[in-house]
Amino acid sequence: MHSVLQSLQSLQEVDRDLFKVLVELKRLPEEEKRRKAALDKLLARAAELRNEAKVLRVKSKELDDRATIARQRLKKVDSEAMASRADQALLAAYDHERRTLKRDIGATEEEGLGLLEQVDVLEKQAVEAEAKSAAEQAIFSEFQQNMVKELAAANARRSELEARRKERMGEGLPADMLALYARVLSTREGEALAQLDGRTCGACFMEVPTNMVVRVSRGADLVQCPSCDRILYI
Ligand SMILES: [Zn+2]
Known part of the structure; x- marks a missing residue:
């Protein structure tokens, strides 16, 4: 048994280092995965902000068009009202439409402006998110380059330790x-x-x-x- 213990001690000298190398070989790809997931999340957030801004900009453009159409209609109603000054019933109807149109135009313009403010905020956030993503992307690329080197070194060390282990194993444990x-x-x-x-x-x-x-x-x-x-x- 003493010789078994001696053999185990001799193995332990190698296995201590081998264990560390194996841990490192497992840790590095896991860290890469974790970093990649965090980076993807940042990229997705930036894209999401851009898209939200785009959708709101389209909506605000639609409101703009609606206000323009309403303003054109108002002009037309104004001139039609001028032309039918004698007809009181008609005038009252025009007047009613005019008030409705003006209210609509006001509300539409206000909503459009509100949307544009939101677009501004979202675009600023998107720019920040994109800058952060780019910075993180650079850090990640550097990590990957180092990781390739570290993995190669760890694999070389592993081969070396496994060879040494094999030599020490030949004692009939x-x-x-x-x-x-x-x-x-x-x-x-x-x-x-x-x-x-x-x-x-x-x-x-x-x-x-x-x-x-x-x-x-x-x-x-x-x-x-x-x-x-x-x-x-x-
Ligand atoms: Zn103990």
Whole structure:
């Protein structure tokens, strides 16, 4: 068992670094995804603001046209009223239409102006959102370029560590013990072994029962720390 523990210690030296490299290889693409989603959200927001402004501008143009038609109609009503000055009933009808038209024109123009103010605000917000998107896009591109380099370096390091690991594996470790080691390595983030310092686990600093200490020093089996699960050695 001492030789098994020695082999595991020898593996642990490599696996500690390998674990970090694997974490990095996983983290970078995840970060890219997260950054990309944030950037897409910004771009979508900017496009949305542009579109809202466009829709309102079209609406305000429609109101403008409506006011123009109403003004033309008002002119016509004015001249028709002039022409039929004698007919009181007709005059009253024209008068009524004129008031209605004027009210309509006023309301339409006011609504149109309100819309234009909203368009102004939206376009300003769109410009800001676009500037922010562009800045974030530049940061993202830089991140991607660095990421490619970092991934390449991490992959090279991974190959190197895996080769070194292979060399150290050639010592006939029993499969069940290796599986236990691998399991603890994964749950304990790259540190599967812990050195006993007297009765204290060197990783989690909890006290280990005396009979366990005896078992570790006897070295007949692999003993795990009852608190942190790591495989203990002296
Ligand atoms: Zn422990």
